[in-house]
Amino acid sequence: MTTISALPFDPLIVDIADYVMDFQIQSDHAFEMSRWVLLDSMACAFEALEDPACLHLLGAYEGQPNLPLGARVPGTAYQLDPVNAAFNTGCLVRWTDFSDTWVAAQTTHPSDDVGAILAVCDYRSRILFSRGEAPLSMRVVLAAMIKAHEIQGVLGMGQSLNPYGIDHTFLVKIACAAVCTELLGGTREQVLAATSLAFFDAPLCVHRFGSNTGPRKGWAAAEAASHAVSLAFKAIKGEPGYPQVLSHPQWGFCHTRLKDQSFRLGGCLGSLVMENVLFKLLGPVVIHAQSAIECALALSGSVKDQINNVERIEIYTHHRTLETIDKSGPLRNPADRDHCLQYAMAVTLLNGALKASDYRDEAALDPRIDQLRHVMVVKEDPNYTQRYLDPALRANSNGMEIFYKNGHRSGRIEFENPVGHPSRRDEAKPILVDKLSQRLKQRYTTAKQKKILKLGLDHQQFMLTPVPHWMNLLATRKPIFKAGA
Numbered sequence: 001m002t003t004i005s006a007l008p009f010d011p012l013i014v015d016i017a018d019y020v021m022d023f024q025i026q027s028d029h030a031f032e033m034s035r036w037v038l039l040d041s042m043a044c045a046f047e048a049l050e051d052p053a054c055l056h057l058l059g060a061y062e063g064q065p066n067l068p069l070g071a072r073v074p075g076t077a078y079q080l081d082p083v084n085a086a087f088n089t090g091c092l093v094r095w096t097d098f099s100d101t102w103v104a105a106q107t108t109h110p111s112d113d114v115g116a117i118l119a120v121c122d123y124r125s126r127i128l129f130s131r132g133e134a135p136l137s138m139r140v141v142l143a144a145m146i147k148a149h150e151i152q153g154v155l156g157m158g159q160s161l162n163p164y165g166i167d168h169t170f171l172v173k174i175a176c177a178a179v180c181t182e183l184l185g186g187t188r189e190q191v192l193a194a195t196s197l198a199f200f201d202a203p204l205c206v207h208r209f210g211s212n213t214g215p216r217k218g219w220a221a222a223e224a225a226s227h228a229v230s231l232a233f234k235a236i237k238g239e240p241g242y243p244q245v246l247s248h249p250q251w252g253f254c255h256t257r258l259k260d261q262s263f264r265l266g267g268c269l270g271s272l273v274m275e276n277v278l279f280k281l282l283g284p285v286v287i288h289a290q291s292a293i294e295c296a297l298a299l300s301g302s303v304k305d306q307i308n309n310v311e312r313i314e315i316y317t318h319h320r321t322l323e324t325i326d327k328s329g330p331l332r333n334p335a336d337r338d339h340c341l342q343y344a345m346a347v348t349l350l351n352g353a354l355k356a357s358d359y360r361d362e363a364a365l366d367p368r369i370d371q372l373r374h375v376m377v378v379k380e381d382p383n384y385t386q387r388y389l390d391p392a393l394r395a396n397s398n399g400m401e402i403f404y405k406n407g408h409r410s411g412r413i414e415f416e417n418p419v420g421h422p423s424r425r426d427e428a429k430p431i432l433v434d435k436l437s438q439r440l441k442q443r444y445t446t447a448k449q450k451k452i453l454k455l456g457l458d459h460q461q462f463m464l465t466p467v468p469h470w471m472n473l474l475a476t477r478k479p480i481f482k483a484g485a
Helices: 011-022 028-048 082-094 110-130 138-158 169-183 188-200 216-236 253-258 287-303 319-325 341-351 367-373 382-389 422-441 446-456 459-464 467-474
Strands: 310-317 376-380 398-404 413-415
Touching (some): 011 169, 011 188, 028 422, 028 446, 028 459, 082 216, 110 138, 110 216, 110 467, 138 467, 188 216, 287 310, 287 319, 287 341, 287 398, 287 413, 310 341, 319 376, 341 367
Parallel strands (some): 310 376
Antiparallel strands (some): 398 413
């Protein structure tokens, strides 16, 4: 392999490579949670196939056919090169903002790695099978997800990127570049190279804030994952790494992008993130609003028939919610709406549910939504903020009270943690199964629904399953199809 410097690689890059190449995952719980995350990601992907705005981003490039040894894209008939397949699957998983989350100094959506890992494992398995060798098992997929989740999450614990204008999907690219290089059979030196190459392009986060909020946030992570797969292939082919990509005093990442602040891990790399990941289960909205949705669901039955009698709605939350999704004024597009706490709460109060389609333009025409938004007051509860910042609790609390013009009030409803929090796993699993089951009904015949669920819920059998078997099971005959096909 070509080298460009006799200097050793920056310690952070070495730590990531050592973890990817050498760490043995001993936690059965981490493997179990990785399977649940994958099933949840597929539920999100199948729902995204209902949205025309997502569909137009999918498929092969014009004039490029399906490839016999390409990677499958779940819920479609596409079989694409792994770089493009990573984008397609990643876009589906992330589009509705209904996938898992890790809350830290830099909040991330760890399952943004699923598109890259599935694409690479499926592609490599088909190549191996064509040579008469055994394909990879789904255990390999789950292990890769554990490691990619961990790299993203522990880097996010080390520092916030948003103050420097860098999007959190940058962490997806770093993690996937390292993990996918190893999945392709790369050496330690090639993992070092791919990881260092990931630092050359740090994406902007402008598309997530204020008047610039837009649909890119639905596919930004897919782009990062796809780029990571491309870097992995480059490293496998011998493209050299850059040992001082972080630390070079004049041109390195830390000097030019972080104003000489360090870029570091926030703890030891193990399996913490996968074991403690947060699921979104009651509605597709930012993680900080998940327990707020539970409050709105609890109060919906008493308020939806007396909207005109509502004088004021007080929402109590922690400081991070106020920073990210407390939004008034016009909302211009679905991405703008799903980053507005008040919009999500109003829809939930009105409908007793919150769906991805509720953010589309036609749904937003309901005048009652803005009627309720205008009487909402969002307040910080210092106790909520304190518990949110406590790493031993990782609480995500919200409360709500409705005041009526006739003097009546609902009383304050509050939830310390949403149902997707690790402290509520037993409650979460049946809801997660239902989330997947409902989306399967939109995609597959009854017989195929049962096959997918039976295999997905059998942990030991699932881990032994060859990757192409699972991916073929999720495939359909038509690239884009209607509900019930």
